[in-house]
Amino acid sequence: MEEKMGRRERKKLQSRKAILDAAVEQFSRKGFKDTSVADIMHEADLGIGTFYNYFQSKEEILFCLLHRMAQEVEQVLDDLRAAHRPACELLAAGCRITARFLDENRYVLPLFLSAADRSGMPGGFASGEGGGTAPGFKSIFEIILYEGQSAGEFRRDVPPELIAEMFHSVYQAAALSHLDIPFQENVAMKTKLLLDGICVRKEGE
Template sequence: MEHTLSKREAKKIKSKKNIIQSAIVLFAQKGLKDTSIADIMQKANLGIGTFYNYFQSKDDLLRSLLIQLAMDIRQHYLESINKEKTQAQVLEGLVLYTANLLDQNRFILPLFMRAVDRSALTIQPHVSIKKPLPFKDIFDEIIKTGQDNGEFRSDIPAEIITEMFHSLFQSASFSSLPLKYQENIRYKLNLVLSGIILK
């Protein structure tokens, strides 16, 4: 039996989406610190009290954005393993897809890097993600599969290679070179891939 949304449910979904989209725009324009909940709700054209129907705090909203980002990356990975022929193609596509998401949402990059680098995945000292982000595991899985099938070098632990790929996002964000973020990632990606692919 197909479930149809009531007007109230549809309105709640629309309001939550509106809050998230307004926050994304303001975080990108003003930064996380200088964007208040009042700013977000004014842009969303909703009362401040409505915010708390969906989120406990600004940190809770950030956590939701971060989890959504990780889910998008995982979905892209699942779709790509059915399309691409080699693990190198899957890996390259995943890195470029992630770089594009982070470039569009630069405000979340520091949180994303902290979440990826820590097993506890703490965003702020008082805010933590209960479920691990499925990001490191994806890279490890691709690299280990490539090593098992003889596509990638196996003399280097997969976890070391995974760390190298994660460092691409961070180093590109702090780069002083006159390159766009995604272009910087692409150059570094080619170097790393050339170092692990067996000819």
């Protein structure tokens, strides 16, 4: 019985992943607005009714994609922390990974930007998996900023929450930029300027 349940669960996970992957393909090709549930399920080679066994709407898929992104960011940050890397390096890495994901999945950008005002810890994504609150990526930056201030790496005369807002706004500024600079490079340049402004320089640097 346990083996049978195991196969059933694996099949469910495979179907869910197939739907997510198909949605990414269709959103990338046709855009979020012009992609229908039928398009997604045709791409996944599954019946339309199966969609609603896993998701309530197309919008819920965006939450799940953001959840994927947060997991990727946090895994890299955990690895850097384990290697005792400085907070400035963690912040730069988090910004870089986020920029790459948003550049490759532009249809997620509006939800990502709105998340700044709609939730707290990225760990609270469990609700995002089920279509709840949009994940708050700003809090990922806040945690690093608190760590950096405690370690004396970042200036302490500015609240971490304010600095985190500035980092979060970089993505919107890059997305709306009229400069002939690719999105990821635009984010990287703005990120460097912010880091230069908040990092405490040691003597001789």
